[in-house]
Amino acid sequence: MKMISLKKILITLLTGLILVLGVFPAYAVSSPVSTQTVTIRVPETNAISTGYGTSGDSQMEAMDVSPDNTETPIGNLYVQSCSNSNTQLWVRASGDFRGTKTTNSLELSNLKFAVPGANGKTNFSNGYVKAGDQNPHADGDGKISLDLYMSVPYGTAPDTYTATVYLTSVLDATAPA
Numbered sequence: 001m002k003m004i005s006l007k008k009i010l011i012t013l014l015t016g017l018i019l020v021l022g023v024f025p026a027y028a029v030s031s032p033v034s035t036q037t038v039t040i041r042v043p044e045t046n047a048i049s050t051g052y053g054t055s056g057d058s059q060m061e062a063m064d065v066s067p068d069n070t071e072t073p074i075g076n077l078y079v080q081s082c083s084n085s086n087t088q089l090w091v092r093a094s095g096d097f098r099g100t101k102t103t104n105s106l107e108l109s110n111l112k113f114a115v116p117g118a119n120g121k122t123n124f125s126n127g128y129v130k131a132g133d134q135n136p137h138a139d140g141d142g143k144i145s146l147d148l149y150m151s152v153p154y155g156t157a158p159d160t161y162t163a164t165v166y167l168t169s170v171l172d173a174t175a176p177a
Contacts, residue, residue: 047082048089048134048169062148067156071112071121071149079167081134081142086172089131089144093124097161104157111163112149121149124165134169 052060052075062074079089091113097106112121115132122129132144146167 042084044085044171045083046085046087046169046171048087048167049080049082050167051078051080052076060148062150065150065152067152067154069151069153071151074148074150076148077113077146077165077167079131079134079144079146079169081136081144081169083134083136083169083171085136087134087136087169088172089134090128090168090170091124091131091146092126092128092166094164094166095126097163099157099159099161102157102159104159104161106152106156106161108163110151110153113146114149116145116147128166128168131167133172 060075060077065072065074081087093108093111096108097110099105108125109123111124113124113131114121118132122131131146134142134144136142
């Protein structure tokens with residue numbers, strides 16, 4: 001009989017202990033708490049992405065432009081700011097347009113750009129020209145559109161002419177080198 005009573009007492013004590021530990025786990029194991037401060041630094045960044053029209057292509061293939069000295073719109077480039085600071089967009093072009101099948105060329109001065117709502121038509125040049133300001137914290141999508149216009153002189157030989165346009169973003173500072 002004593003064995004049964006002792007067994008019941010042990011079972012009752014263990015059950016009570018399990019209940020106390022299950023209900024109040026903080027009392028069961030006391031562990032120290034340590035905290036650590038985590039500090040990060042986000043540097044100023046400056047980046048852009050470019051595209052053409054609605055497709056986002058990076059190479060622009062303009063439609064046929066008639067050799068009639070008329071200024072013809074040939075589409076628009078857009079420049080998306082990926083910066084976290086205010087920047088300026090600057091553009092330039094590389095030399096004259098060169099024929100791909102002939103040695104003919106078209107003067108770079110025949111190509112102009114305009115930022116809709118911001119400025120009139122401006123000639124591209126071999127040096128950088130400011131196209132506009134980009135503010136990543138302003139409302140909108142951070143895009144600047146560059147509408148392009150080309151004049152092809154009378155008598156220009158049929159060919160496909162190419163030139164390279166450079167788009168650069170600089171932090172609100174000075175002109176690019």
